């Protein structure tokens with residue numbers, strides 16, 4: 464057990480499932496007080512984590528969340544903008560409506576933009592804080608059959624994160640991006656099912672096709688959510704005190720470019 468986050472208050476959006484849950488649990492285990500958000504309250508025990516229900520694709524949710532954090536804790540040290548999803552059908556440009564594009568941008572870009580804007584005053588006041596935005600490798604290496612609008616929204620998140628890191632460094636706040644490849648989560652399974660339906664192939668064929676498009680996974684398997692959680696726990700700790708403006712690929716070696 465590592466107590467490097469004792470005394471820290473951390474927000475993890477989408478902290479009830481998959482990668483977000485693994486991150487929230489890693490931060491709790493390292494001593495942080497953790498606030499998690501999602502649309503649906505989990506049925507299982509929250510292990511001391513504080514749940515706020517909110518749909519982050521809606522503009523007003525950032526205000527609801529920041530109000531509750533301010534009233535209950537009065538400060539915030541760590542934000543992990545993890546909530547995100549591939550909301551659109553596969554099949555390329557002609558399948559995507561204006562509404563599809565807007566849905567992707569609201570959840571995968573604007574949710575983080577709004578959460579940070581609402582909560583940054585708490586960090587700026589104390590001249591300290593860490594933000595992690597969860598992106599994904601297809602932001603750099605899009606897969607047209609599957610992630611066109613989703614990749615474009617996450618690419619915008621990468622650019623926003625870099626700009627934010629440059630703006631906030633002098634205020635004592637670090638901003639980094641974590642970019643996973645394939646991770647074994649409920650969402651990954653759903654994405655493979657969607658792709659198999661739209662291309663009329665099996666889920667196994669869809670999964671293999673994604674792995675092939677990525678040029679294979681040198682480590683030979685998708686990530687476990689806990690492996691992403693370990694990286695985030697490190698990046699939000701003082702051990703990472705000189706790291707800001709970085710994009711960390713965590714993909715078993717699958718990104719085939721330098």
Ligand SMILES: NC(=O)c1ccc[n+]([C@@H]2O[C@H](COP(=O)([O-])OP(=O)(O)OC[C@H]3O[C@@H](n4cnc5c(N)ncnc54)[C@H](OP(=O)(O)O)[C@@H]3O)[C@@H](O)[C@H]2O)c1
Nearest residue numbers: 477479480481482501502503518519547599645646648650
């Ligand atoms: N899985 C992968 O292979 C993979 C790879 C690269 C990057 N990522 C990124 O990692 C992040 C987490 O993905 P995951 O695979 O762990 O997803 P997941 O298993 O589907 O979990 C998503 C979490 O976000 C919440 N959420 C979803 N839509 C929301 C909304 N509109 N408002 C508020 N909360 C919402 C979910 O709870 P509710 O449904 O109850 O709201 C859940 O807690 C995403 O940003 C994704 O883009 C995933």
